[in-house]
Amino acid sequence: MIYHKLMHSMQQRDDHYLMGGLVQIDDAYLGGELSAGKAGRGSENKVPFVAAVESNDKKRPIRMRMSRVSGFTPRAISSWAQNHVAAGTTVITDGLACLAGVTEAGCKHIPQIAGGRKPKELLLFQWLNTILGNVKTGLGGAYHVFLSSKYSNCYLAEIAYRFNRRFNLKTMHQRLLMAAVGCSPWPERHLRSAESSC
Numbered sequence: 001m002i003y004h005k006l007m008h009s010m011q012q013r014d015d016h017y018l019m020g021g022l023v024q025i026d027d028a029y030l031g032g033e034l035s036a037g038k039a040g041r042g043s044e045n046k047v048p049f050v051a052a053v054e055s056n057d058k059k060r061p062i063r064m065r066m067s068r069v070s071g072f073t074p075r076a077i078s079s080w081a082q083n084h085v086a087a088g089t090t091v092i093t094d095g096l097a098c099l100a101g102v103t104e105a106g107c108k109h110i111p112q113i114a115g116g117r118k119p120k121e122l123l124l125f126q127w128l129n130t131i132l133g134n135v136k137t138g139l140g141g142a143y144h145v146f147l148s149s150k151y152s153n154c155y156l157a158e159i160a161y162r163f164n165r166r167f168n169l170k171t172m173h174q175r176l177l178m179a180a181v182g183c184s185p186w187p188e189r190h191l192r193s194a195e196s197s198c
Contacts, residue, residue, distance in 0.1 A: 008186045011157035013179040020086040024128045025052040025093055027072050030152055047152045048072055050080050053128045061127045063164040066156040077101030135159055
């Protein structure tokens with residue numbers, strides 16, 4: 001229970017920051033197909049989430065954000081962008097139609113059509129693809145029980161929190177304690193609620 005409350009604190013803390021400048025976003029999924037179920041994007045056992053990486057002028061990653069969404073629709077992406085991306089931000093995507101929803105949040109959208117190329121051939125998305133690969137490998141090894149559960153947003157928030165503070169490891173514990181003290185109450189009934197997004 002304490003672990004979930006700490007993850008909730010991590011999510012609330014990162015919610016204070018809006019991504020800006022140059023941001024790459026992509027659609028991603030946790031989980032896989034159920035027995036006799038659909039495969040691919042239509043799989044009922046997959047949890048859709050947006051993966052975003054903010055880069056500096058040297059195209060190095062500054063911070064990341066991963067957030068579960070209801071689905072990949074223009075409305076869902078617009079809502080996500082309004083909550084997590086500053087107006088005026090340049091957003092680069094792989095051209096998936098729904099990702100153009102970021103324009104409704106005042107962002108400039110630059111689609112880069114992949115054209116069937118493999119991720120390693122898309123240098124523009126190198127950091128985003130690398131981070132996504134590491135996240136999925138880590139989740140599959142450490143949290144495989146929770147991949148398609150109601151707690152997926154908590155685990156995504158924890159990974160992003162750690163990544164965003166990777167250059168301040170010595171003070172991470174103290175900063176987390178301060179974030180936990182300053183976050184809103186999160187009683188057990190919320191943690192156990194099936195509708196909880198953590």
